[in-house]
Each structure stands twice: as C-alpha cells, then as structure tokens.
Amino acid sequence: MTEGEGEYALPGDADAVRDALVAWYEDGHRDFPWRRTDDPYAILVSEVMSQQTQLSRVEDAYHAFLEKWPTTAGLAAADRADVVGFWSANSLGYNNRAKYLHEAAQQVENDYGGEFPETPDELSELMGVGPYTANAVASFAFNNGDAVVDTNVKRVLYRAFDVPDDDAAFEEAANELMPDGESEVWNNAIMELGGVACGKSPNCDDAGCPWREWCAAYASGDFSAPDVPEQSTFEGSRRQKRGRAVGALREHGELELDELGPRVRVDYGGDTGREWLRGLLEDLADDGLVELEDRGEETVARLAA
Template sequence: MEDGPDTLPADVDAVRAALIEWYETDHRSYPWRETEDPYEILVSEVMSQQTQLDRVVEAWHAFLDEWPTAEALAEADRAAVVGFWTDHSLGYNNRAKYLHEAARQVRDEHDGEFPRTPDGLQELMGVGPYTANAVASFAFNNGDAVVDTNVKRVLYRAFSELHDKEEPPYQHIADELLPKGRSRVWNNAIMELGAVACGKTPRCDEAGCPWREWCDAYDTGDFTAPDVPTQPSFEGSRRQFRGRVVRALNEYGELPIDELGPRIRVDYSPDGEYGRAWLRSLLEDLSDEGMVQLTERDGAVIARLQR
C-alpha cells in the first residue's frame, strides 16, 4: 500500500487475504450474521453492548418475534419494550428506549428506510459512531473499519510500531487495512480474530491465527496489549521454546522431531496437546525465518539448524 503508514507489512494484500480466508472457512455462527436487514442488525448491536453474544441469541429471536420490523417496533408501547429488556436481563433500560425512538425516527423521518451511511445512521437516537459503522458495514457493506477493544488488541499485538505511541492511531491503521468495498466481511473477520484467537489469553496456534506470519507478539512471545497490561511471563512462552529448540539443535546437530520434543519440554507427548503438531508449528515458523531446516527421512521429520 503506497500511501499507508509504515506500520503495515509490505505484503498487505496477503495479510488481508489470509484473514478473510480464515474467517470464511470457519467462524462462530450467529443469526444476525446471516441477515443484511439493518433493523435486525441494529437490534443485535444494541443488545450486544456489554452483553455476551451467546446470551443475546435467545433475546434477539424473541424480540424480533414480538416486533419483526422497525415499523412494528415504532408502533409498540414503549413500556412494553422496556419491560422486554428487563425481563431478558439486557441491562441499561435506556438502550430499549433509544431503540424504540430510533425505530420511530426511521418511520417518521426516513420514510421507513434506514440511512445507509455511518453519518446518516448516527442521526438515530442512541446510535453512536461504533454502532452506526457496524450497521453500515453489516447491512450495506458501506462502513469504515470497526475499532472495538478486540480490534485494538489485535492491532497492538500485530504491529510493534504502535507500542511507542502515546495515542496509537488505531482507526487510521484499521482503515488502511480495510479492503475497499469489503467492510461487511472484513469487520466481521477482524472482530472474530480478536474474540476467538487474540483474546486476553491468546490462542494463536489452537485457533489457527492467520496473522502469525506477520505478528510481532507471536514472534516475540510478548502478548501485552492495552487491555492486557501485564506482560506474560517468559516461563512457558512460545519464545522460550523457540530458544530451547535452537539450543538443542546447536548441541545435537540434528534430531528427529520426536527426539527433539522431550528435550525442549518435559510434558512432550507425540499425540498430545504439546506434541508433534505443536512442535511442527514451532519448527515451521523457525524454518520460515531461515533458522531451521526441516527434511523427511524414513517417514520422520528431521530438524537441524540452517547453516
């Protein structure tokens, strides 16, 4: 990307493609991800504020059964809407009042049609920049890059240049990464990455994070982030085991993977959680960096330091 900030990798198109492919191959299933109806998406976004998504599903279905369209909600008694909110423990009853008022605005001020841009959606009661952008993205594929806590965590860990800035330019970086005209899939994908693979406790290998090749945190083992202020211990980190691999191969010259495993961790078990698949992933990273050479001999993977 010629005009993008120097925080972005040179192969930014590969970064984009890897994330989208990861998301489209497998992601959590939520009903609002299967619709492009702006009303249904707005209801999900309002309900999801400070509420776990799995808890929202039942309430979302019940709400739409009661008021299936913005017009139906606009015609409803406000007390009934607030009562629904309370009965389903969705918290902050003013969100129910704002949602009801927004439906009336759509009916009375927009001829029953939702605005299609983030700026237009922000004119609706209780719809702030984040929610407006989410609805514009998921309903109309017409949004900017969404930046929530999960996305900030992903960007901070991936791009080390953000670490030295008092006010990291998250929105600018996110907007530069966003593929033009693909805000629907991109915003879903990067938020899914933050929730599934790059949470406060990262699950990089387990979740098959598509950004491991470019991620500074994955490379260094330092998963500190704005909402994860304490740096994880070096003990037991991926960085520690990378160092052990290099030391073992430097001592022994070359080793089959099942002989190398026990030398770098006592709980190595070929078919276990920390077994061949885990060690092979570690070795492939080192191979990609030109530090380790992998060959096959008599059906076994042999590792040696690259000379």
C-alpha cells in the first residue's frame, strides 16, 4: 500500500486497480443513451436531469426533451415557461434546474458563439453548472475532466480504501486513482461500480466487483459508508466470510486451510471446518481471486497472481 497525502492508503499496484475497473466496465455496463454520445449539450441535459432523479424516469424525459429542443440554439430560443412546464410535467425535481439549463443554453449561444466550452473551469461559468457537472460534461464530451466525485464514488472510495468522509480527501483520492487522459472511461467506470456493485446494499459477488481483491470492506464485511450509516446486514453472511478469507490471505501471503479457517470464522471446525472452507475458497478461485495448491495431505491457499 502507498500512503496518499490524506489519512488513507491506496493500493501500491495502482495500475492493476485501474486496469481491473476499466476492463470490468468495458466488458458490460448499463446502456444509457447519454453514454452513446459525445454531444456536450445532450450530456449536460442528462446530468441536470439526473440530479436526485431516478434514472428510469430520466431516460424517457431525456429523449423527449432533446426531440423538442435538439440544440442549444433551440433551447435558448424557447419560452422559459415551456421549459419549466416540461420539467414539472416530467417530475424532474426543482424547477430552477430547468431555468438554469435554459440560461446555460443562452450563454453558450451568446457568449461562446454556439460552441460549448471544453474545460471544467470554463463549464463552471455556465448557469447552474457546479464542479461535479462541469467535470462530468468535460469528461464525457471531451475526455478532458478531473475525477468526478458523486455519492456513489464517495461510497466506493470509503469502502474500498478507507478514504475518510471528507470532501477534500475524496477529491484527492479520486484524482490520484484516475489515469491521465482517460477521464471519460474512468469516470463512467467508477460511477458504474458505485451504482451496480457497491450500492447501499452491496452486490460484490453477483456483480463481479473488480476491486474485491483490494477492498477493505470486502475483507472486513463492514459495508457502512457515508450514506449507509448502519452496520451492514452482511454481518455473519457467506459474503462476509469470503471477504475475511481474502483479507487474511492479503495479510499473510499463503496459508494452509487449518491456519486460514480460524481467521475466517471463530467457530471453524466440524460442519464449518475444512470441507466448508474449501468450498468457500473454490468459489473465490472460480472468481479469479484465490489459488489453491494441494501439497500432499495439505492444501494451501493464496491470492491469485
């Protein structure tokens, strides 16, 4: 582990962490229409609509909005009452977001000659565009953003690498992890991880979380987070035992089953002895996390290379 400037530790093999996440994302992710475009206007519309609004409701509204006002020029020329009326009719949250989006379109047309600014700092000059939205548009439209830090990303960093619940620490860790020049795929990938595998109720194994090998929460079974204050219901579960096995092997290198067993569960033995543990480790081996080696009458487990 290498220490960041804050009171947390990121994995020493950061390239492996990055590669694992990007490969997981590119292997299959949710297919939203705004992920199929690099039009900054369409991306801005999706980002503003998605603020505290369920994505299932956003998708239909997104298509309808862009059909009605397909360009910044069209939106800028629209009657603001019509834009606000659309927002309200589609239950997209606070109506001031519609007003700000309308004003931002007018700024693009009047101040930027119809061409979207491309950097986070410039995008932040648009009405209603804060640091998060500016980074999102810069990343997804121009591959030119800093790390995006939303609630999902904070949850991932808090659980995986013990990043403290502090905005500056989250920003620092997120930017340290993000590979240079890859803000588009990286920000999409880490947000997808938080939305699919590392939600309030984590789905580590079923979603094939690519960071299980390094994740502190997976090792300990404690999936609390800034937006998940209560102890996880995973206490005592098989998933927790898997995490403990990974954590013990990370700490000790390789262990024989009877050395590993008591580190995984305090009642190791009998019905929850070697046969049970071997089944648990074979599951982890199937997921590519653990290797098993038979040495005569002993079986040794280690993290997969």
